[in-house]
Amino acid sequence: MSTTFDTSFMSTMPANTAVQFWDRVAKSADKEAFRYPTKDESWESVTWAQAGEMVSKLAGGLLALGLQPEMRVGISSGTRYEWVLADLAIGCAAGATTTVYPTTNEEDTSYILADSECRVVFAEDDEQITKLRNRKSELPYVAKVVTFEGTTDGDWVINLEELAALGEAHLAANPGLLEQKAAGIRPEQLATLVYTSGTTGRPKGVRLRHSSWVYEGSAIADLGILSEDDLQFLWLPMAHVFGKVLLSTQMACGFATAIDGRVDKIVDNLAVVQPTFMGAAPRIFEKAYGRIVTMQEAEGGLKEKIFNKAFEVGREYERRKEAGEKIPAGLNFQHNLFDKLVYSKIRARFGGRVRFFISGAAALNSDIAQFFNVAGIQILEGYGLTETSAGTFVNRPDTNKFGTVGQPFPGTQVRLGDGDEVLIKGPGVMEGYHNMPEETQKSLDADGWFHTGDKGALDEEGRLIITGRIKELFKTSGGKYVAPPAIEAKFKAVCPYASQFMVFGAERQYCVALVTLDPDAIAGWAAENGHEDKSYTELVNLPEVQEMIEGHVQETNSQLNRWETIKKWRMLDHDLTIESGELTPSMKVKRNVVQANYQDLIDSMY
Structure with missing residues (x-):
């Protein structure tokens, strides 16, 4: 079995994430880039040119603070527009983003920032600032904290506006500085240091290059499943690589993104934003499925019977369609009727415009995927790890196969090793674990194959089926x-x-x-x-x-x-x-x- 992909896009990829971002700003200057909720719950919209202006000032501010290439800058915050601005600014200043979940305890936050030798930390609010203050003696490299909405002190802690003002003055005194920085970033240079939330021991810092993130976005763009006309809803933790890969994809494709990291607001936001796609962990789909089914059970009577009949008809309709069989006129009539009575109402809960969801981070049950598919909402399951820059496999809308995580990205290789362990090789694979050469050798062999620890199988079309975590079997x-x-x-x-x-x-x-x-x-x-x-x-x-x-x-x-x-x-x-x-x-x-x-x-x- 072999699958051949066109990888010609790899010869024209931007050299680094800074060039990737500035190319997008130049190409789509007046188009919407981001939207985010304000305090009164209305949505503010920002063009690529406006985002570029703010990123320039923040990047200039980091350079004014003395940031050198590959120096680490932490972000300790939930998902929000400012997180994205900070990350882009770090990349454009040639630094390397180190991510910290806002829920990370004080001890692990201190460990991550010290191990990565962060020089600057973006801290969301007073809660995150307090963690840093309490451990300040353990953070000798942190010269400045920049807060999104916390309390400043005029010295160690400043806000975004103060950093931007610093940057504006620095860029005025050094014209062309950001262009020089972007041109000087090597593809193999460190772009992010993402610490895995391991179940035992200390978190491990995964070193990912500029070339890895540019490749991820470019590979998804090359699949042709997303375009400038799409609208993404982004709630995923940006400290996790799944969120980061979607940001890289946005740079490559040019679509707009609505950002709000509040998990309890996802369903409400979908109805308002009306996105065309969204990435999510399976738990979100499980919750939505459970809510829909239990609501119907509570309704009881005729409504429950109609609901159950609709999905019986829908499953048969989809079975025949997938098998290439002729769909009888009676079945087609029933399907159209139930689309008006049942399926359309389920789609409306998610805004009514969703073309597909992308599921990752854990295994998705195929029965739940089929349930949503019957209702006209495709869930494309994908697979990847922090060590492979998240995106490695994904199902395509026209060849989606439940129970698989799809084919590899163009340019990525896969094979099964001892015990059917999934091995991955390609541009997305990490440089190694930060300050952990022995751990790196255990996972990354001399030929560049990353050993995932997952057990799998490949079907005749090269789609991967994950059959379990080897350690969990x-x-x-x-x-x-x-x-x-x-x-x-x-x-x-x-x-x-x-x-x-x-x-x-x-x-x-x-x-x-x-x-x-x-x-x-x-x-x-x-x-x-x-x-x-x-x-x-x-x-x-x-x-x-x-x-x-x-x-x-x-x-x-x-x-x-x-x-x-x-x-x-x-x-x-x-x-x-x-x-x-x-x-x-x-x-x-x-x-x-x-x-x-x-x-x-x-x-x-x-």
Whole structure:
């Protein structure tokens, strides 16, 4: 099996992210680049020329502060327009962005900024500034803190406006400075230092080059699935590479982006912004799916019957279409009718204009992907890692295949190594781990192949199927291998109230699970069943809720091999959160942390 891609675009890529940005400003000066919410919840729009003007001043300000090529500048903030300005300014000043999640604790924030030797830190607000002040003695390299909306002190902490004023004066005294900087940045120069939110030990700093980010955006642009006419809604954590790769894609394609990192506002914002595409983690689609299904169950009666019939018809319609079979007139009529009655209303919840969503950061259940596909919303699943600059594989709209993460980007190679481990080689692969040569050697071999730690398979068209994380696969005491993520995804598709379902059973005689419910979904159930006065903890302990979850576990078991079935389960009295340290900021479960926290509860099921 071999798949050949046209890689001619690689010979005309910009040399670095600064040139990439300035090329876009020149080409699309008067077109909309960004929009963001103001304090009164209206949306402010900015053209590429206006964004370029502000980036120039901020980059000039960093240079005035003495920033030298590849010196690190931290950003400790949630996703917002100012995050993007800061990142672009760092790149245009030839520095290297170091990302810190706003939820990162004080100790890890200090470690990341010290390990990366950050000279300047952009801090979102007083909460982030406090973390830096409390650890100032551990941050000898941080000469200046620039805050987006925090309190300044006229010395160590200044605001964006003060940095911009500094930059304006510096550029006036040094005409042509930014052009010189952009021309001087080598493709292999360090662009970002992204620290992985590992489940054990200290975070590892992943060194990614300018050429990697330019390649990512250029490769997606070359696929032809996005254009200047698209509108992106961006909420993903920009400290995560999934958010960063979408920014690079915007530079390459020229579409506008609406930015708001507040997760609780996603659905409301989609209705207002009406984007044509959005990137998201599977948890967002699981929540949306659960909400839609539970609302229909609550409606009951005729509306629920119409809803269920609509998806029965829709699945048959899509099956025939995919198989290239003729669609009977009766089926076509029913499909058109249900599009007006059901599918269009689901699309309207997401703004009504979405051409596709891109799902990444964790495995997406194919049943949930098919549900949205029936409603006319494609979810294109992709795959990548921090170490591969995020984007490595993605499904294309015209060849989307559920259960796969698509084909590799043009210019990227893939092969399966020992134990079917997915190995990746290409321009997106990292330079290595910062200050960790031994860790780099473990993951990046002498021939440039990055060892992902994921187990996979390739279909006849070169699409990758991820079958599990090698470290997460376990063997029961009976010698059978179990892949927990596959079982967990099945349960979430069956149970619309589920938030997390975590399977354990290594070296045990059977599998068990820990269950958490989505607080919003179970609150909706409570309101419909006369329990609106009860807390989350009280709800999950109700006999009828326990019985309902048992039914969903048995339905899941009916789809599994005998050795995979869940013999016992326990419900936690709270959901997992990023703040508790049990989820990463990209909403992946830290399995080791959860297992350590609830080992006694797991043991009690044996």
